[in-house]
Structure formats: structure tokens, C-alpha cells
Amino acid sequence: MRRPDPRRAKVHFNYTVAEAALLFDVHRNTVRNWTRTGLRTFRAGKAILILGEELRRYLTDRRAERRTACPPGSMYCLRCRAPRTPAQGMVEAVSVTQTTVNLRGLCDDCEGFMHRRASLARLEEIGFGWVCVHAATAEPSR
Numbered sequence: 383m384r385r386p387d388p389r390r391a392k393v394h395f396n397y398t399v400a401e402a403a404l405l406f407d408v409h410r411n412t413v414r415n416w417t418r419t420g421l422r423t424f425r426a427g428k429a430i431l432i433l434g435e436e437l438r439r440y441l442t443d444r445r446a447e448r449r450t451a452c453p454p455g456s457m458y459c460l461r462c463r464a465p466r467t468p469a470q471g472m473v474e475a476v477s478v479t480q481t482t483v484n485l486r487g488l489c490d491d492c493e494g495f496m497h498r499r500a501s502l503a504r505l506e507e508i509g510f511g512w513v514c515v516h517a518a519t520a521e522p523s524r
């Protein structure tokens with residue numbers, strides 16, 4: 383998988399989903415997926431925009447996340463900057479593609495949102511075999 387270079391985003395620019403996709407040479411759905419896994423957007427009139435600074439932050443955080451191996455049953459918490467166990471064993475799983483899901487839980491430590499992308503086939507192996515996977519909800523019109 384390609385690793386988008388966070389430095390491509392200009393700190394003082396705003397990007398639409400389409401512009402960010404062009405910038406990082408990824409599909410628009412990839413950028414939409416980023417917005418579901420911690421990339422913050424804001425609304426300007428009818429447009430959904432992403433701050434260049436925020437794109438940098440998100441992609442830099444994701445790199446840190448990839449460098450840290452999460453033990454089974456844990457997810458990487460961006461706030462704690464460490465793998466954490468989801469609070470009360472509550473995890474939401476939403477399918478992204480036929481074969482991958484996004485897991486979301488609350489950090490046991492700081493109560494921040496945590497995400498983990500996982501292959502459906504490996505859910506058992508990474509300690510989330512028990513979660514029930516929901517189909518992604520219809521894309522809000524953007």
C-alpha cells in the first residue's frame with residue numbers, strides 16, 4: 383500500500399475531498415475513509431473542507447500507528463500514543479471493503495476514540511473475532 387507523504391499538504395491551504403485525493407494520488411473513497419477514522423473536516427457553506435495542517439497531522443499520526451504493533455485485542459490510541467484495550471470490551475466494526483473492516487472503540491485509559499483497520503479474515507487472530515461487523519451505512523451526500 384502506498385504511504386501518502388504528509389508533507390505534500392500545504393499547512394495554510396484547505397482541501398476538498400477530491401483535491402486531497404488528487405494531492406496524495408489516492409481514491410476519493412480513501413480520503414472519505416480517513417475522515418471516518420479521525421481526519422477532521424469542517425463545513426464551509428456546502429463544501430466539506432480539510433485543513434492542510436489537519437491532513438499533515440492525521441497522516442503523521444497514522445505513520446506512528448503503523449510503526450507500533452498492537453497486541454491482540456488492542457488498538458492504537460492516538461492520544462495516549464500507545465496500544466490500548468477498548469473500554470468495556472465495546473468495539474464497533476464497520477466493513478470498508480469486502481475484506482476489510484474499521485474497528486472503533488473507546489480507549490480504556492483516556493476515553494478517546496481509537497481505530498484499527500483489520501482484515502476480516504484476521505479478526506480472530508488479532509483478538510476481535512467476537513465483534514459483529516456492520517455494513518457501512520450509506521454515504522452521506524458530499
Ligand SMILES: [Zn+2]
Binds near residue numbers: 459463489490
Ligand atoms: Zn488513550
